[in-house]
Amino acid sequence: MPNRKLEALVTHLVASPRVQSLWHISDRGVPVFVHTIDVTMLCLEKFPEWREKFPSFSLEATTIGSLLHDLSKASTRFSGQISHSALMSTAPDRAVREAMDVLDEAQSSAGFSLESEQIDHIWHIIASHHGRWGKVMPSTPEALLVHQMDYFSATYHRCSPVDANDILPFVRDGLKMVTVAARLGVGTSVVRDRLKEACRAEGVRDSRDLLKVWESRGSVVCGSLERMERVEYIRGLKELALQAPRPILEAIARARQPG
Ligand SMILES: [Fe+2]
Incomplete structure (x- = not known):
């Protein structure tokens, strides 16, 4: 994908009302939108290291997959019928469909379409982001990275930024x-x-x-220094998320720099 297309898609995806609706649901006091930006930023930080290990590592699939990985949390939470975790372990195709609807809208707003292999790869990243707790295991390096960063963010960056x-x-x-x-x-x-x-x-x-x-x-x-640092970090993360897509576009620019 030539430069700038990813940036255009990211801009449209972040502006999408369904992605923005992730501000209205929280896990342990952290809006899912903030967690989403965290996972995307973590993946982009790791990108140079993973590209070195896997030369064809896809910046596009990783960025878009991480931005859309938790989209179905809004519909599952609002409907109250099934939890996101249950959905990922029984019917991840539903999570994928919702994400793909948003991606389709972003592509038509941006005026271009991704190649079908890239779409398939994004499908896989979303379907497998719960790793061994989901129905589908990550089978590409990009899917593994998104799963690992999702797990890391959920474990260490989910704490109410309140003291x-x-x-x-x-x-x-x-x-x-x-x-x-x-x-x-x-x-x-x-x-x-x-x-x-x-x-x-x-x-x-x-x-x-x-x-x-x-x-x-x-x-x-x-509280402990660790607690205070964690609360400070999450406050900073929330500020960063409020400025999206800018921090993601800057991280993409850093990731594009030759290693
Ligand atoms: Fe997540």
Whole structure:
């Protein structure tokens, strides 16, 4: 595929209302859109290394496959009939069909079509992205990379980007946990866990004592360094996702540079 066609497709795909609808569903407090951008960026970062191992490694199939891999999460979540995981282990062709509809629209908006082998490859990447937990195992390097980065993102980058310093102003105002959770867009368990972690880190008994520390110092230590770094990383990721497609286009430009 000549340069710029991938960029045009990425731009149309990111703008697609169905891809944008992934902002409205979350896994452990992280919008699926943010996770999607994370997986795509991780794949693009790994691209030079994988191209060295596999000289014909496809930038196009990897980028488009990663952008569309979780598209069916919106329909499965809104319909409530079957989970995305169940769909991937029983009927991945449904996930593929939904993704292909969006890809078809993007191709017609961009004014060109991918070759049929590339489409087949994207099919395979989407169908196999759950690896051994799905019905189809990845059988190409590109599908394996998307599966590995999806697993990595789901394991290490899925954590609500909320900490005790976000919660304590509401505690001061006397809001109930359930209201605080709704205001921050997380579950009540996240609010409770974050307060507990901060109490431990500050060496205080409960959130009333934590509030006193926050009021005197203006902030509290929110937990382990690892937790704080992870929350910071996910905040950065969310910012990056808000700027899409720009960060993806920049990562594609970096990936295109000869190694
Ligand atoms: Fe995913």
